[in-house]
Amino acid sequence: DAGVTQSPTHLIKTRGQQVTLRCSPKSGHDTVSWYQQALGQGPQFIFQYYEEEERQRGNFPDRFSGHQFPNYSSELNVNALLLGDSALYLCASSFSGTNQPQHFGDGTRLSIL
Amino acid sequence: AQSVTQLDSQVPVFEEAPVELRCNYSSSVSVYLFWYVQYPNQGLQLLLKYLSGSTLVKGINGFEAEFNKSQTSFHLRKPSVHISDTAEYFCAVTRSGAGSYQLTFGKGTKLSVIP
Numbered sequence: 001d002a003g004v005t006q007s008p009t010h011l012i013k014t015r016g017q018q019v020t021l022r023c024s025p026k027s028g029h030d031t032v033s034w035y036q037q038a039l040g041q042g043p044q045f046i047f048q049y050y051e052e053e054e055r056q057r058g059n060f061p062d063r064f065s066g067h068q069f070p071n072y073s074s075e076l077n078v079n080a081l082l083l084g085d086s087a088l089y090l091c092a093s094s095f096s097g098t099n100q101p102q103h104f105g106d107g108t109r110l111s112i113l
Numbered sequence: 114a115q116s117v118t119q120l121d122s123q124v125p126v127f128e129e130a131p132v133e134l135r136c137n138y139s140s141s142v143s144v145y146l147f148w149y150v151q152y153p154n155q156g157l158q159l160l161l162k163y164l165s166g167s168t169l170v171k172g173i174n175g176f177e178a179e180f181n182k183s184q185t186s187f188h189l190r191k192p193s194v195h196i197s198d199t200a201e202y203f204c205a206v207t208r209s210g211a212g213s214y215q216l217t218f219g220k221g222t223k224l225s226v227i228p
Contacts, residue, residue, distance in 0.1 A: 033216075035216075040221075041221070042219050043157070043216070045215040048215060092157075102216060104157040106155050107155075107156050
């Protein structure tokens with residue numbers, strides 16, 4: 001049973017560019033959440049997708065957007081990249097309607113030059 | 114809104130010694146509490162969770178935590194640590210209830226086990 005998978009594992013971009021990160025949830029999960037983890041910090045919630053809609057959003061600008069597909073996989077898009085967007089981006093999946101915890105992938109390390 | 118404070122950013126401890134990693138939370142609603150571990154260059158792995166019931170929760174790898182509602186704490190303990198326990202540990206909180214809600218994390222505690 002595959003867990004949460006994220007791609008790519010590493011990515012290098014320059015300021016002003018756009019990036020797309022991808023996530024496949026754990027089998028049986030229908031909810032995907034994205035978190036940003038800056039160096040030396042705990043993860044910060046970006047947003048959550050359920051039934052192909054953004055259900056919750058954290059304190060992140062509109063440059064951060066997402067999408068969920070009918071197969072429950074998800075994308076995180078970041079436009080107009082800033083140096084401060086350099087971080088580990090974590091995807092977590094869960095099954096809505098239960099109290100079961102979120103399962104995390106290994107993340108995508110994004111570096112902005 | 115919820116918040117989490119992890120009181121120690123770094124904890125060095127000798128191998129086979131006991132360890133306690135401290136976590137306090139703040140919330141105006143009922144919460145669920147979690148401890149996650151992060152090994153270098155990896156994502157987060159769930160150690161244990163408190164949803165309801167017994168306030169003493171046992172997790173994987175010999176870890177346990179105690180929920181104390183009056184002190185709003187959820188400290189993580191292990192009676193005897195191993196070198197392999199060296200990692201960063203995150204306490205997290207979410208509102209209780211059916212469904213999946215956003216996790217709010219602390220800043221983490223780096224546990225270093227000294228041979």
